Amino acid sequence: MRAPDFWSGGSGGIAPLLLSPIAKIYASATARRMTRAGWRAPVPVICCGNATAGGSGKTTVALDLGQRLAHRGIAGHFLTRGYGGRLKGPVRVDPAQHDSKLVGDEALLLAATRPTWVAGDREAGARAAVEGGAQAIVMDDGLQNPGLEKDLSLLVVDGNYGFGNGHIIPAGPLREPVASAAARCRVAVLIGEDEAGAMKLLPPSLPVLRARLVPGPEAALLQNQPVFAFCGIANPRKFFATLQQCGAVLAGRVAYADHYPFDEGDMEDLLAQADALRAIPVTTKKDFVRIPQAFRSRVTVLGVTLEWDNPTQLEALLDPLAQRVPIPA
Template sequence: MRAPDFWTGDGGGLAPILLSPIAALYASATARRVARPGWHAPVPVICCGNATAGGAGKTSLALDLGQRLANRGVAAHFLTRGYGGTERGPIRVEPGKHDSRAVGDEALLLAAEQPTWVAADRAAGARAAVEAGAQVIVMDDGLQNPTLEKDLSFLTIDGSYGFGNGRVIPAGPLREPVANAAGRARAAVLIGDDETGALAHLPPGMPVLRARTVPGPEAAQLSGQPVFAFCGIGNPRKFFATLAGAGASIAGRASFADHYPYDAGDMRDLMAEADRLRAIPVTTRKDFVRIPPAFRSRVTVVTVTLAWDEAAQLEAMLDPLAGRVPVPA
C-alpha cells in the first residue's frame, strides 16, 4: 500500500482528527503487547527497529552491523519476519531456492551476506538460529515484537521523512508514540539530514548516531548518462536523489508501493518507457530481487551502504555484546 498523503505534514486536517480514536486504541494495544515478556536467547540479540510503518533504513543498518560483527570474527545470523513473503518459518533463507514471493525482498538481501532466518515467531526463529551456530542475532525490524528479548536496540530514523505527521496508525505512520519506541532503544540512528526536526521528539540525552547512504561503485558509471529510474521502496525520492547526486541524468522515473511485486506486464511497460526515453533502466537492489528473472539482465542496480559520523561510538556499543559471544565447545 501507499502511505496516505495526510501521514506527512503537521498532523492537522480532518482525516487525522477523525481517525485519532482508532489511533489511540492502536497505540494502547501496542503498549500492552510490547509489555509481555519474551524469550531470553543464550546469545546477544541486536534489533534494528523504527517507530514508523515502512522503510527507514533498517535493512541497511542490519547489513552494516552484520559486517562489523563479521570483522570481529563473530558469527552473526539475521532474523526477519520476511515481510511480503508467504513463508512463516522458522526457515533458513536459501537465495537459490527461495524468491521474494516466498521470503520477501529484505530477507534475500540479508541472506546474500550472512545466514538469515525468516520467522513470524521471532523467538522460534532465534532458537533455530542458535541451534545452527549463531553467536549473535541481528533482527531486521521487531522493535514492537515482544516475543524475543533484545540486548541492544536501535531506533532507525529516515532523516527525510522523520516521524511523518507524528500521529499513530491510522491517523499517521507511527506504530506507537515516539517516546515509547525510544524508551526501549539504546540509541537512535539518523540516516541522512534531519529534514523534519525528528530529533527534537526524542528523549533528552538519548544518543544519536548519524549516518548517510553512499552509492556503490556502479553509480559512478551512470554519471552523465540518461537513466530511467524506478523503485518500490518506502521513500522513493531518496533513491532518485542518490542517482542525481551521483551525476546521473534522470530522464524519467516511476515509483510503486513499498515491496511492490513486479510482474512481466509491469516490466514490459517499464522497459518500453526506458526505450522510448533512450535511457538506462535503473533500480535498487531491493527492487531487483522482485523483478522476474527474464528481465534482470536489462536493469542496472545501484547499491548503497552506510557511512558513519560516529563509527567509533557504534563500535563501542557492540563491544559488550562481542564479549558475551559463547565460545564453541
C-alpha cells in the same frame, strides 16, 4: 501498501483527526503487547527497529552490523519477519530456492551476505538460529515485537521522512508514540540530515549516531547518463534524489507501492518507457530481487552503503556484547 499522503509532513488535516479514535486503540494494543516478557536467548540479540511503518533504513543498518560482527569473528545471523513473503517459518533463507514471494525482499538482501532466518514467531526464529550456529542475532525490525529480549536496540530514523505527521496508525505512520519506542532503545541512528525535525521529538538523553547513505561504485557509470528510474520502496524520493546526486540525468521516473511485486507486464512496460527515452533503466537492490529473473539482465542496480560520522561510537556499543558470545565447544 502505499502510505497515504497525509502521513507525511505536518500534523494538520481532517483525516488524522477522524482516524484518531482508531489510532488510540492501535496504540493501546501495542502498549499492552509490549508488557509481555520475551525469551532470553543464550547469544546477544541486536534489534534494528523504528517507530514508523515502512522503510527507515533498518535493513541497511542490519547489514552494516552483520559485517562488523563478522570482522570480530562472530557468526552473526539475521532474523526477520519476511514481510511480503508467504513463508511463516522459522526457515533459513536459501536464495537458490527462495524468491521474494516466499520470503520477502529484505530477507533476500540479508541472505546474500549472512545466514538469515524468516520467522513470524521471533522466539522460534531465534531458537532455530542458535541451533543453526548463530553466535549473535541481528533483527531487521521487531522493536514492537516482545518475543525476544534485546541486548541492544537501535531506533533507526530516516532524516528525510522523520516520524511523518506524528500520529499513530492509521492516522499517521507511527507504530507507537516516539517516546515509547525511544525508551526501549540504547541509541537512535539518524540516516541523512534531519530535514523533518525528528531529533527534537527524541528524549534529550538518547544518544544519536549519525550516518549517511553512500552510492555504490556503479554510480560512476551513471554520471551524465540519461536514466529511467523505477522503484517500490517506502521513500522513492530518496532514491530519485540519490541518482541526481550521482550526476545521472533523470529522464523519467515511476514510483510504486512499497514491496511492489513486479510482474512480466510491468517490466515490459517499464523497459519500453526506458527505450523510448533512450535511457538506462535503474532500480534499487531491494526492488531488483522482486523483478522476474528474465528481465534482470536489462536493469542496472544502484546500491548504497552506510557511512558513519563516528563509527567508533557504534563499535563501543558492540564491545560488551562480544563478551556474551558463546565460545564454540
